[in-house]
Amino acid sequence: MAVIEVKNLKKYYKVHQKEPGLSGSIKSLFHRKYYDVKAVDNVSFEIGEGELVGFIGPNGAGKTTTLKVLSGLLYPTSGFVTALGYTPWDRKPAYQKQFSLVMGQKNQLWWDLPAIESFILNKEIYEVPDAQYKKTLDGLVELLDVKDILKVQVRKLSLGQRMKMELIASLIHSPKILFLDEPTIGLDVVMQKKMRDFIKSYNKKYNATIILTSHYMDDVKELCQRVVIIDKGKLIFDGALDEIIKKYADHKLITVVFGDEVKSQQLAKFGQIKEFEYPKAVISVKRSEAPKIAARILEDFTVEDVNIEEPQIEDIIREVFTGKDFA
Amino acid sequence: MRKYFTVFAIDWQNQFIYRLNFILWRFRNVLRVLMTYYLWISIFSSQTSVFGYTKEQMIAYLLLALFISSLVTSSPSNDNVGGEVSNGTLNNFLVKPIGYLRYWFTRDLSSKLINIIFAVGEISLLYIIFRPSLYVSPNLISLLLLVSAVIIYFLLGKLAISIVFWAPENTWGFMFTILVLMEMFTGLIFPLDLLPHWAFSTLQFTPFPYLIYFPLASIIGKPVDLRILLQSFVWMGILYYLLKKVWAKGLKTYSASGI
């Protein structure tokens, strides 16, 4: 059964056009021109219990807007949404107690107090029983390794430490659904890895349903069996990560290490040269012809090593974003 | 209910962080009393009674005004709610099972408590220095008027701030104007019954005199009857209803535009 169901969701922002300058401001007092920003434009998907879904798309694609609708912060322009059987923007406490929205830049901690105080406040807000609170907190503190900074003023924590605390504050009520908007933004590679491990184990341990947005493909590769790609408010792909490769990658990459001098002109006939720095070359060739071309290269040149690879997922997605028309 | 106790407790701790700010704010209060005090002293230098107030009564009035304004007008929500709405911090609350206005009312109460504690100290000091003859006779009506004043002040402030939902960019000037106007007509600076009769009775049809003047007049033993208390409650009811409506409409706009 679907935990989250979204059907034909549209969210158009009404933005009023303001002409620059004072006279523009005065004019706009009397006569406002509005235009629509189609942030989410007819998007449908379903998410089942325990799924960990990656939302990707370029800046302004509509990812955050979708998460805001799902958490009840925004009314949609039209469309149907339910989560755990609730309509998010009714803002029913019964629903609110079961999800959490975590935004990379959001700040819900009391800046001047130790983080533990904010945890206690959230415990009360979400009406978490004492025993459960203690257990959850202990678990989270251990997982994220923050035992010795619990009593430090939040303003004195580093960004990474603060993000961990934000995360704990968001999870004190053991939500069944997590909306994570760029949870690894601004973290160093070690912290990113830790955050990913944490998200993975949270998903497993609680069978939690998680939607995650990120601009880091590593997040998506490591965490999400399923990805949803949106661009300019429209859903352009929904499926397993491998399927993106099958669907969009019409080419493979042949990497060759030559034993003898080679000119790039000699290679151009095989396919598109992605990289060439003697002795190594990377050539992009049609998928179906890859074995044949590799054989010919081996025949024509002195070769020390050859490798046929799928293209990088990053590259495919970049191509999908930059408007190679796949529809 | 328990969650609001926790809000109170945490806000209480938080207040001790900005000690300097707090002390400056208290200093401003005392300064205002001293300024009005010297203003009145200079008026009383040429006459012994002004509109029926003796010098002593006037000083008592001003001292108590300091106390009551600490209770009624110390309201950090007025400084924060507008900003939190326009910068989107409100989102943190909208996703949680907590009432945003109740949350801020609770924080206001915490601030009021600490302000009253300080006000008692300051008043004792001023009392020792000036030795006015203080005559007070608070009764149940005074108490109820005070409670009503606290609530009316909160509601009025939030009602004015609600404009931020429709004009998130430029509310500060508006708020400031409203607050200054409010202060003029509350009785904080002078007893309102100094005004010409027509002005005084017109003011009774606004919520302002119910904030400082009437509770204070009742405490210093002026005849403030049940009718006044009733009018105060009516204002409380009207403003509560208005704020509920306006805030709900504002939230609707907020959730549509996603400030």
Ligand SMILES: Nc1ncnc2c1ncn2[C@@H]1O[C@H](COP(=O)(O)OP(=O)(O)OP(=O)(O)O)[C@@H](O)[C@H]1O
């Ligand atoms: N409150 C708002 N009012 C008007 N337009 C908005 C508002 N919020 C977002 N938009 C617009 O809606 C579109 C989608 O924005 P959204 O924040 O959902 O994108 P996103 O996919 O999260 O992008 P990013 O990866 O940069 O975070 C953008 O064109 C943005 O400018």
Ligand SMILES: [Mg+2]
């Ligand atoms: Mg975003």
